[in-house]
Amino acid sequence: MTASIIDGKAFAANLKEQIAKKVKFLKENHNLIPGLAVVLVGEDPASQVYVRNKNKSTKAAGMNSYEHLMDDDVTEAELIAKVTELNNDPAVHGILVQLPLPKHINEAAVIETIIPEKDVDGFHVINSGLLATGGNGMVPCTPLGCIMMLKDKLGNLSGLDAVVVGRSNIVGKPMAQLLLKESCTVTIAHSRTKNLAEVVGRSDIVVAAVGVPELVKGSWIKPGATVIDVGINRITKEDGKTKLVGDVEFAVAVERAGAITPVPGGVGPMTIAVLLQNTVTAACRQMGIDEPA
């Protein structure tokens, strides 16, 4: 069997189109322009690229984008003051502090300063708690994008066996919560898991979020399973050039799976699209407006 490829790029493009329509509706009917503020500390090249892309996509959707660039040597107190200022700014409906932050700053302290209603990354402990208890908070973008693609591909996920490889707060754990919410039987695997091959091999859904190139072997995949590869790893090929690979051994997995996301072009493009969606949701909730369908 050769898997069907889940085209995250096309899915994200479609989602962005729908978001742009919602933004237009909100502007015309409620005089509301959702606004996203992104705070970037320092000059990490990868973070600069992410922030630039977020800014571009936010504007393309018709929303307001506010970039706040701060020097590497900013103090924690100064950063917290900036976040507090954004909390109090009515034009800002979503706040994202680009991670990682420099070592001298306590990331958790900064994230916990963002008011949960504006926490469009869904990393605030109140939002993690709401997700874990079935509440209606902001959900982290990458896992939310994964569940959207899974539901689009499979429809009802109820009763399916799912494994999430990785237990980070930003991907693995919220992913597991979302699968549980869809009534999957969920296993969370991590670096201490015994016999990962066997755990993966009995799963109808495999979500890999590890950060180790091709850790999940293609031969482990249950025939017909749906594979979502969150990993983004840059490796050097024999000819010295570099390329991006996921956490799943794609070339073999594609021959066994029923459906699979590629890297690049799978989960990656969905993350920014969902960030925009979360900003629209946050803006509507803050203004007490029903979100347009």
Ligand code: NDP
């Ligand atoms: P973390 O490093 O925070 O977490 C990695 C997880 O993988 C940990 O829970 C760790 O287990 C587990 N792990 C490590 N080695 C093994 C192993 N040999 N077997 C089983 N589990 C293992 O990573 P993130 O969750 O932040 O990111 C994961 C990947 O997803 C990365 O490649 C990252 O670049 C990518 N990513 C992609 C995004 C996108 O938009 N597409 C967004 C966010 C991340 P333990 O807890 O025991 O140490």
